[in-house]
Structures are given as C-alpha cells and as structure tokens.
Amino acid sequence: MxxxxxxxxxxxxxxxxxxxxxxxxxxxxxxxxxxxxxxxxxxxxxxxxxxxxxxxxxxxxxxxxxxxxxxxxxxxxxxxxxxxxxxxxxxxxxxxxxxxxxxxxxxxxxxxxMGEPRLDWEEIPLAEKMDTRFVDIKIGPMDNPVLSRPSCVNMGNPHAVFFVGDVNAYDIPAVGPLAEWHPLFPEGVNVGFAQVVDRQTIRLRVWERGAGLTLACGTGACAAAVAAARLGRTERKVKMILDGGELHIEWRESDNHVLMTGxxxxxxxxxxxx
CATH class of the missing domain: 3.10.310.10 (Diaminopimelate Epimerase; Chain A, domain 1)
Structure with missing residues (x-):
C-alpha cells in the first residue's frame, strides 16, 4: 500500500x-x-x-x-x-x-x-431556527462578548464565520473551542475568524472541528467567501490569505457553485x- x-x-x-x-x-x-x-x-x-x-x-x-x-x-x-x-x-x-x-x-x-453552499438553518445544522447570516450566539461575557453573531455556511461540513477587525487579536486556541461545541451546533462547528482586507481579499484563520488551529482550511475558506459575499462585504471572487498560503475562491453566480483553487x-x- x-x-x-x-x-x-x-x-x-x-x-x-x-x-x-x-x-x-x-x-x-x-x-x-x-x-x-x-x-x-x-x-x-x-x-x-x-x-x-x-x-x-x-x-x-x-x-x-x-x-x-x-x-x-x-x-x-x-x-x-x-x-x-x-x-x-x-x-x-x-x-x-x-x-x-x-x-x-x-x-x-x-x-x-465544491458544489453549492447550504445556507438553511437545518442544513448547517443549528439547534433552532434562525437567520444564518447573523446567528444569535455570544462567546464570552454576555455584556461584553469576545465574539458574536457569526454567519453560518455548510460546505459539506458546518462553519461559523466571525468577521473581526484583526484576526491576530484573538487567542484562537482559547476561544475557538467555546464556539466549536456551543449548544446551538449539535454536530459541532468549524470556527472561522475572517478579516476583510478589501472587496477582493480576506485574511482568514480557522479553528477546525476535531483538528484545532490549522495553517489552512479549504472548506473554511469557501464558507468565509460565501458568508462575506452574502453580507455584501466582498465580491463573489476573492483571495483568501491563510497562515499556510493563499487560496482563490469564486462563488459562481451562473450555477451557485463554489470553486476553490490552491x-x-x-x-x-x-x-x-x-
């Protein structure tokens, strides 16, 4: 073998x-x-x-x-x-x-x-019905949360994408697990920390479900690109800058498929x- x-x-x-x-x-x-x-x-x-x-x-x-x-x-x-x-x-x-x-x-x-993203709350899946563009969870103190209101996308596995001002400002190994097994995610979730650099560029770090902080996450990059475009933060074709290098993601309008190149x-x- x-x-x-x-x-x-x-x-x-x-x-x-x-x-x-x-x-x-x-x-x-x-x-x-x-x-x-x-x-x-x-x-x-x-x-x-x-x-x-x-x-x-x-x-x-x-x-x-x-x-x-x-x-x-x-x-x-x-x-x-x-x-x-x-x-x-x-x-x-x-x-x-x-x-x-x-x-x-x-x-x-x-x-x-990578096919079409799944965006319905039951497809993520979430434990209860809500708008997956702004999921109502808070990580940390309720009156001053460290993270809140992620966008959720399923790209064959579930992702919660938190849009942040600076991905390096977070102790990801400390806060990632708090979101990974939040009660709202019955199957757990991959946790993305996405910093929009401009309309064609996102800096991304991902705490992967079952693997921890990795140098890159392909489905996480796809999920972050979809979430950002869905919220009007970026175009549908973006460069993702990860710790291990760059991926290029396109959420194609013609057939709703997500293409990942790297x-x-x-x-x-x-x-x-x-």
Whole structure:
C-alpha cells in the first residue's frame, strides 16, 4: 500500500491508497497516526478507496479520530494524486458530502468544484431556527462578548464565520473551542475568524472541528467567501490569505457553485505493508 505525506496550503495530511484493499482504522488508531510522537503532526488522515461512482472515494478522519464528510484541501491533494497517475484532465472524487470534480490549474495547482453552499438553518445544522447570516450566539461575557453573531455556511461540513477587525487579536486556541461545541451546533462547528482586507481579499484563520488551529482550511475558506459575499462585504471572487498560503475562491453566480483553487505539495511517499 502506498502512503503519501502531503499538504494543501499548509494543511497537512497522510493519504493511504486503499483502492486495492480497503483501509479501515479505529478512532484510536487514527489518533496515533495523527500524533506519531505524542504531538499532532497531521490535521487529517485520508483513505482512498475504489468506487463505481467516480475515479476515487475519499474517506476523511480528523486528528482526534472523528470521521467527517468534507475537506477541501485534501480533495485537491487526492485529485492531484489521481491526475498524476491517470493523466486525466478531470477527476471525479466521491465523498460522504457528494461528488466533487478536480482539475489542474497550473503547476501543482488544483481547482475543485465544491458544489453549492447550504445556507438553511437545518442544513448547517443549528439547534433552532434562525437567520444564518447573523446567528444569535455570544462567546464570552454576555455584556461584553469576545465574539458574536457569526454567519453560518455548510460546505459539506458546518462553519461559523466571525468577521473581526484583526484576526491576530484573538487567542484562537482559547476561544475557538467555546464556539466549536456551543449548544446551538449539535454536530459541532468549524470556527472561522475572517478579516476583510478589501472587496477582493480576506485574511482568514480557522479553528477546525476535531483538528484545532490549522495553517489552512479549504472548506473554511469557501464558507468565509460565501458568508462575506452574502453580507455584501466582498465580491463573489476573492483571495483568501491563510497562515499556510493563499487560496482563490469564486462563488459562481451562473450555477451557485463554489470553486476553490490552491497549491498541492507532495512531501514524501512510502510503500508500506497494508
């Protein structure tokens, strides 16, 4: 079995190619892979599997061992791997969140069509009905909250995006978990801290559900772009500046799909016993 160490804009993965033989691990085994020396080395663990519905099925685990439905940066990495192997121009990737397409966009650059954002309160999901543009929660003291009124978007997984004046002014490891498991989010939530630089640029940091503060979050970048455009803060095509690099997001008006373009890096590959 092949194992690949990869990153997408700094978001680090181990990808196991289980297409010849299914690769399944327990939550504890996933945690051990993600934390090889007791410290977190990888944000997500990815399993590639055969599928009749596309070129590859992608299974995703967070570093804490929980399984999730979507990971934008990992989708670009898997798309790049299958493209390198097959030479195909377009790769169809099946995930628990649906079918996604990946295309080459230059040297080690991949564009993924992430599909349509889900914006209804039941689709996030929220515990109660409310306008997802301004969700009524406060993090911190009620009379002087640290964060409040995020916009929520589901991009295959749930995101709450807080628009802030300066992303570096927040102790994200301290406040991120308070929003991640707020009672309003029955499945937990990825927490974005978005600073609008101008109408074409957003500075973003993300506390990922089950993974913590990462250098980049692809679905988080898509969610922040959708939330910002929906509120009239930016255009529908923006550059996202993350700790690990840049992603380019377009929320296309013609079909409501979100396109994400960014870099892929292969750090190493090994043949291992399955």
């Amino acid at each position: 092949h194992m690949f160490h990869m990153n997408g804009c700094g978001n680090r993965f181990v990808v196991f190619d289980g297409r010849a033989r299914p690769w399944r691990k327990t939550a504890e085994e996933i945690r051990q892979i993600a934390h090889p020396n007791g410290k977190q080395a990888f944000d997500q663990i990815i399993g590639m599997e055969s599928t009749p519905n596309g070129d590859v099925f992608m299974r995703i685990w967070n570093a804490d061992g929980s399984q999730v439905s979507a990971c934008g940066n990992a989708t670009r990495c898997v798309g790049w791997l299958v493209q390198r192997e097959t030479g195909q121009e377009e790769i169809l990737i099946e995930t628990e969140a649906g079918l996604l397409t990946a295309r080459a966009a230059g040297d080690d650059m991949i564009t993924v069509d 870099p892929v890096e292969l750090e190493g590959e090994l043949q291992i016993a399955s």
